[in-house]
Amino acid sequence: MQSTHSQMARLQWLKNTEGEIILKSSGDWTINTLQDASGILEQYSGASHNLSVQWDVSDVGRIDSAGMMLFIHHYDVLTSNHCTIKITGAKRDHERMYRLLRKYAVQHSMEKPALFSPLLTPLYDIGENSVSFIKDITAFLAFIGENFVNLLYSLRHPRSIRFGAIVKNIEEAGVRAIPIVALTSFLIGVVIAYQGAVQLEKFGANIFIVDMIGLSITRELAPLITAIVVAGRTGSSYTAQLGVMKLTEEIDAMRTMGFDPHCFLVLPRIISLMIALPLMIFFADIIGIAAGMLISHLHLHVSYAEFMLRLQSALELKHVWIGIAKGPFFAWLIAAVSCFHGFQVSKSTESIGRYTTISVVNAIFLVIACDALFSVLLTELGI
Amino acid sequence: MTNTIINVSDVVTRFGNKLVHDGVSLSVRQGEIYGLLGGSGSGKSTLLKEFIMLLRPQAGEISVFGQNLLVINRSDAAMLRHQWGVLFQAGALYSSLTVEENVGIKLREYTDLPVKLIQDIVRMKINMVGLPQTAADLYPAELSGGMIKRAALARALAMDPELLFLDEPTSGLDPVGAEAFDNLILELRDILGLTVVMVTHDLDSIWTIVDRFAVLGEKKVIAEGTLDQVRENPHPIVEQFFGGVRGRIRIRNGK
Numbered sequence: 001m002q003s004t005h006s007q008m009a010r011l012q013w014l015k016n017t018e019g020e021i022i023l024k025s026s027g028d029w030t031i032n033t034l035q036d037a038s039g040i041l042e043q044y045s046g047a048s049h050n051l052s053v054q055w056d057v058s059d060v061g062r063i064d065s066a067g068m069m070l071f072i073h074h075y076d077v078l079t080s081n082h083c084t085i086k087i088t089g090a091k092r093d094h095e096r097m098y099r100l101l102r103k104y105a106v107q108h109s110m111e112k113p114a115l116f117s118p119l120l121t122p123l124y125d126i127g128e129n130s131v132s133f134i135k136d137i138t139a140f141l142a143f144i145g146e147n148f149v150n151l152l153y154s155l156r157h158p159r160s161i162r163f164g165a166i167v168k169n170i171e172e173a174g175v176r177a178i179p180i181v182a183l184t185s186f187l188i189g190v191v192i193a194y195q196g197a198v199q200l201e202k203f204g205a206n207i208f209i210v211d212m213i214g215l216s217i218t219r220e221l222a223p224l225i226t227a228i229v230v231a232g233r234t235g236s237s238y239t240a241q242l243g244v245m246k247l248t249e250e251i252d253a254m255r256t257m258g259f260d261p262h263c264f265l266v267l268p269r270i271i272s273l274m275i276a277l278p279l280m281i282f283f284a285d286i287i288g289i290a291a292g293m294l295i296s297h298l299h300l301h302v303s304y305a306e307f308m309l310r311l312q313s314a315l316e317l318k319h320v321w322i323g324i325a326k327g328p329f330f331a332w333l334i335a336a337v338s339c340f341h342g343f344q345v346s347k348s349t350e351s352i353g354r355y356t357t358i359s360v361v362n363a364i365f366l367v368i369a370c371d372a373l374f375s376v377l378l379t380e381l382g383i
Numbered sequence: 384m385t386n387t388i389i390n391v392s393d394v395v396t397r398f399g400n401k402l403v404h405d406g407v408s409l410s411v412r413q414g415e416i417y418g419l420l421g422g423s424g425s426g427k428s429t430l431l432k433e434f435i436m437l438l439r440p441q442a443g444e445i446s447v448f449g450q451n452l453l454v455i456n457r458s459d460a461a462m463l464r465h466q467w468g469v470l471f472q473a474g475a476l477y478s479s480l481t482v483e484e485n486v487g488i489k490l491r492e493y494t495d496l497p498v499k500l501i502q503d504i505v506r507m508k509i510n511m512v513g514l515p516q517t518a519a520d521l522y523p524a525e526l527s528g529g530m531i532k533r534a535a536l537a538r539a540l541a542m543d544p545e546l547l548f549l550d551e552p553t554s555g556l557d558p559v560g561a562e563a564f565d566n567l568i569l570e571l572r573d574i575l576g577l578t579v580v581m582v583t584h585d586l587d588s589i590w591t592i593v594d595r596f597a598v599l600g601e602k603k604v605i606a607e608g609t610l611d612q613v614r615e616n617p618h619p620i621v622e623q624f625f626g627g628v629r630g631r632i633r634i635r636n637g638k
Binding site: 030031032034035038042064065066069070072073096097100101104105106346347348349350 | 478479490494495496497499500503504506507508510511516522523524542543570574575
């Protein structure tokens with residue numbers, strides 16, 4: 001291979017007695033050999049004014065477009081510094097290359113003056129972020145509005161509801177998530193039971209573990225943990241699915257065929273998640289309490305029968321209902337936010353990753369915020 | 384001028400049960416523009432991917448610049464990758480980088496040239512492939528199909544490769560753009576001494592710029608040579624190729 005034998009590009013910068021500059025280049029002027037020559041040229045050419053230059057290129061071996069561009073660049077710098085340049089010894093193929101590249105070389109324009117000083121960039125960033133934040137909020141509101149209009153339309157025309165898609169989505173988002181929901185709620189049950197057991201044992205109040213587990217799991221932990229798992233699992237997949245469809249212009253294709261993407265893609269996802277999440281919360285309740293029961297038995301020696309009996313009197317049904325009732329709200333938040341971000345994906349692969357992250361983070365945050373709101377509201381109402 | 388750059392002998396490629404190549408042999412000489420032709424699914428693009436080490440054939444031998452790709456070591460493979468440029472069918476520009484960054488990425492990664500010089504080279508290449516200077520700061524998502532092709536060509540040419548692989552360079556371009564593209568490739572070949580291997584369907588390209596080509600079909604090379612040599616081949620696939628309406632019109636018009 002040729003490139004293994006290439007010589008470094010060399011350049012001698014001499015001044016003769018009459019004050020003329022003699023440049024002598026030799027070696028191969030190719031992309032991997034240019035460092036030395038470009039350093040020398042960089043050093044001298046900008047500082048030379050009103051000189052006459054003789055540039056001898058007869059000993060140059062191979063030259064590629066990088067080498068030629070280096071030559072052209074410094075030739076231009078010297079010319080603009082009012083130097084007269086005479087090239088000697090150029091070979092024919094070098095000249096042809098020069099003519100080709102000269103045709104396409106871009107004349108140097110003056111550096112653009114910076115629009116902002118570095119000190120102002122934080123302010124600029126704050127402004128830009130605020131504007132894009134407000135834009136996002138309005139876009140989200142518009143999305144919700146469009147969604148509600150479609151929902152109302154679907155309710156008046158039940159035949160337009162995509163039941164097939166809803167069932168498929170329930171399977172995807174609900175049934176297939178059961179193992180991971182079971183595992184997390186089991187572990188949460190174990191953790192609560194263990195933490196409670198240590199404290200309650202000090203007072204000999206072992207049986208109150210039942211109240212503690214029953215109430216905390218059904219009312220708060222099962223809904224919250226399930227919603228967070230679903231936000232991570234289903235929310236991200238909704239954003240990525242819709243994002244890729246946007247990227248591959250599938251959504252545009254749907255629009256042109258008269259299939260409203262809200263009707264076909266968004267509503268089925270929202271409805272199916274609103275159906276699946278409460279069921280999953282109920283399931284998580286059972287697993288969480290069962291885990292607590294197991295630990296109570298092993299650690300506090302509360303028998304299963306005792307636990308059950310106590311649970312019936314300690315756990316009011318309303319707590320279970322409150323927990324399950326949170327489900328549709330969380331589900332709506334997760335599905336709406338993740339579909340919205342899916343539609344925001346623009347024409348680059350990078351933006352899928354960015355919006356998927358944003359959608360999961362937003363969904364989890366909103367779920368927790370919504371849960372806090374429920375807590376405050378229901379406590380104030382005395383429920 | 385008759386150095387062989389790429390030599391392929393008895394290549395067998397199989398995807399699962401599907402046999403794509405069953406004994407493909409051809410050779411590409413230095414300084415020529417070599418076409419790979421064939422119907423859809425005849426394994427042209429697969430063969431191209433084997434040339435650039437994205438796929439490995441099950442049997443046979445492929446050598447590029449005298450290096451056997453099936454037994455090549457890491458450093459030789461890296462050397463080879465420096466010596467060629469590849470234009471993918473859909474451009475395959477990095478979507479998170481601007482056109483200028485895309486074109487200059489190999490220069491920035493593999494050379495120690497000053498930033499200013501890299502910028503000069505990149506701007507010149509962008510200009511050379513016929514993109515306006517304003518395109519330099521755009522992202523691939525903001526470009527039209529033809530501009531993406533041009534930007535991808537500029538990127539393939541950035542390091543002055545000795546060998547250029549083009550996967551359907553003119554597909555998706557308008558006739559004027561396609562002709563300009565062909566002329567550009569001819570000019571570059573003449574001045575930079577490139578060897579070009581292109582997969583193409585474009586009959587015009589075959590007439591105007593391709594020196595020699597191979598027609599793939601029935602899992603083999605059914606014809607190889609210059610246009611006149613191939614057209615004398617009586618194989619039905621070749622006849623079909625040049626006997627269709629487009630082919631006949633093209634023959635009538637001549638070069």
